[in-house]
Amino acid sequence: MIMLILNPSIIVTMNRTMQIIKDGYLGIEEGAIVYLSDKKPSDCEDIIRLPGRVILPGFINTHTHVAMTLLRGLKDDVDLQTWLMKYILPVEKQLKPTDVYYGALHGIAEMIKSGTTTFMDMYYHEIEVAKAAADARIRAMLTYGSADVFFNVTPEEEFKKAKKFRDELQELISSRGLEDFLYFAYGPHSPYGCTKELLLLIREAANRDGSRIHIHLSETQSEVDESLKIRKMTPIEYLDSIGFLKNDVMAAHVVWPTDKDIDILCRRGTHVLHNPTSNLKLASGIAPIPKLLEKNVNVALATDGPASNNRLDMWKEITLAALIHKGFLRDPEAIPAETALKMATINGALALGLENRLGSLEIGKFADFIIINIKDALESTPFHDIYSMLVYALDSRYIESVWIHGDELYKKKGGFKTIDIDRTREKVEEIRNRLLTEAGVK
């Protein structure tokens, strides 16, 4: 037997029955989970005992622009227009492909360290994000952010760029055997960043090739107001009116859906990606997540890009998602701890259409998980309930190791297996200095 067996105090499976296995055994072989039980396997001698440890599925960060680590903290606490026009856009104009590679690699390191094992991205020079993910050996679904309106090009020209990225990514996947790690999706930026023609080109392409579609949707009230003014339809009504919304669409934010919008999302099976920190920090508002969940819309969690957060730590989003809706709706039962954890794991897998391989610890799924040392945390005393402890009392600092595809990519004592973090940090500082000089931003 070459199977690796881990034996922690608690396995939080996040499976359909939310099974908790005490003193359980998790067996891994060739990147997948092959054994899961509270009984010791009879045919295995090599067991790694993990007393005081909890194993949890890795987090799925369903919406980010990871290379924006380069711009983190460039300017905060100002209005969106100033932030975007005076700081972010001038700097982004100077971005070179290798800048994106290093920005992404740095962000991927942060994500791995804080328990994310799969992420969904949208940015420019996206093939560089793919290369960084490939080098780091993290799982990722990647999109080029298509926006013919912003870039002032024809829908066909812009669509070509998405197809070019698809081909480049396919080449990277084939040449490096990364079929289980990297996934392509379309990334039309938003209903206001794309023409109807581009949206339809993408819709038809996704119908043909079965790819996911990742889009920003109803993020701000002004986006909805503008859409109502122009089309007498909300952004969601508009997308539905052109046949865009299906169950392969992942809609980021959805802070301002009407009741009718929610019915549409429910009917189409469209997934919602909730970014609580970003929605607060950019003053977009507080998304009606409990209502979406009540209407059976699948809601997954995300960090958004590190320039509008300013972290890539999914655990922070889990805690915030469990807190904010209670206070905002004045309902202490809104988003219980278990629900917040589901949003960061199995709901993310459902959103990506990878629920057969990700999002919970079950035999046959990929061995993507984190090991938490609860004895390191003073906040784990006294022990009452594992979900409450994880969501309200602990955070990602107690992650002892992070495993992707059965491979221990990060160890608290020992660092990263696949990332030269010192070099990455140096490069990021260097690039940031060059970008600010070139952009004339102080």
Add this chain to the structure above:
Amino acid sequence: MIMLILNPSIIVTMNRTMQIIKDGYLGIEEGAIVYLSDKKPSDCEDIIRLPGRVILPGFINTHTHVAMTLLRGLKDDVDLQTWLMKYILPVEKQLKPTDVYYGALHGIAEMIKSGTTTFMDMYYHEIEVAKAAADARIRAMLTYGSADVFFNVTPEEEFKKAKKFRDELQELISSRGLEDFLYFAYGPHSPYGCTKELLLLIREAANRDGSRIHIHLSETQSEVDESLKIRKMTPIEYLDSIGFLKNDVMAAHVVWPTDKDIDILCRRGTHVLHNPTSNLKLASGIAPIPKLLEKNVNVALATDGPASNNRLDMWKEITLAALIHKGFLRDPEAIPAETALKMATINGALALGLENRLGSLEIGKFADFIIINIKDALESTPFHDIYSMLVYALDSRYIESVWIHGDELYKKKGGFKTIDIDRTREKVEEIRNRLLTEAGVK
């Protein structure tokens, strides 16, 4: 010279001009700051170099019930009545004095580790909290939670308990020479937990002895509604009508003040203690903090008790305070990073009336500070702005050491100087098991 000199990369003073000292020198002698400059002192040989480190004043947690670590996670995600009546109160009835001592000591360890150097508390058996604070050598202002209505006793009887606690605390302070560490205050629980007679007894006593008064105020909308029904006055109007509100009153929560209430608080100089996590978790609502600040009400930060949070980590409250009001008010400029940090430091000192000794790094103030290793954090790359980095990107995990009165009480590598944390944890688990059995709570 016996002066100890620290030389970090950055000193964030939080003084009146929000001075930042790069490559600065902080000199400590007999528990106080005696030197602070970007120039090397000429007469000192022993300098501790701290490259990549930031020194920040210790946090002041202005409202907690620290011994409630014992009840953390007992039950979450249920309505307030169920939580209080079926879980918290039955268990609290079983509390013995030594239980409170160990619960408090455990919570104090959590606070020190996460950067709190002074706290304000309210609970039963409060002298035990004082003993725990004394043993840990943390600074604290302590109140017995007076509530003749809840306990169904006469105002005089209840007031006697506060005086008894005052005498016991005075005795503890004198016998152990803790004049600079422990402070007495009155703690009338709330306008609905106390009769008018008790509130006036306390008001008069505070007028005589100069002590602070710590009270829960306008925490929930139902508290305000009830007060309007009974007295045709909001809780704040009511307290003002009996001459209770002055600039020695620290009002916890204040989630539901009217505009008239805010004018009263401003006129009286009453301090507000903001508990963002607790207000969300217990579904009390979101306090109008930006409006209070705009009207020049002093607002300090707090964690509330660990049963309604479930942490005692002030850094978490700083980040949340900087985020939540932006999203709720849809104003990206609400509570900038600097303001959130002030609320956790100098504003806390003002609330406690100890602004001459605490809350900022200035010559003559107590040497209460934390050392942060920003190089430990991937999120500190790239470096743009120190306040943004501290508030939005980092958290208490990067605290390397915590100093109170010039004494290094906690070191990441080395643990606690004054607390036997393993024994404390064992005691807390043991007590929790006994309490639950005695209370018949499963």
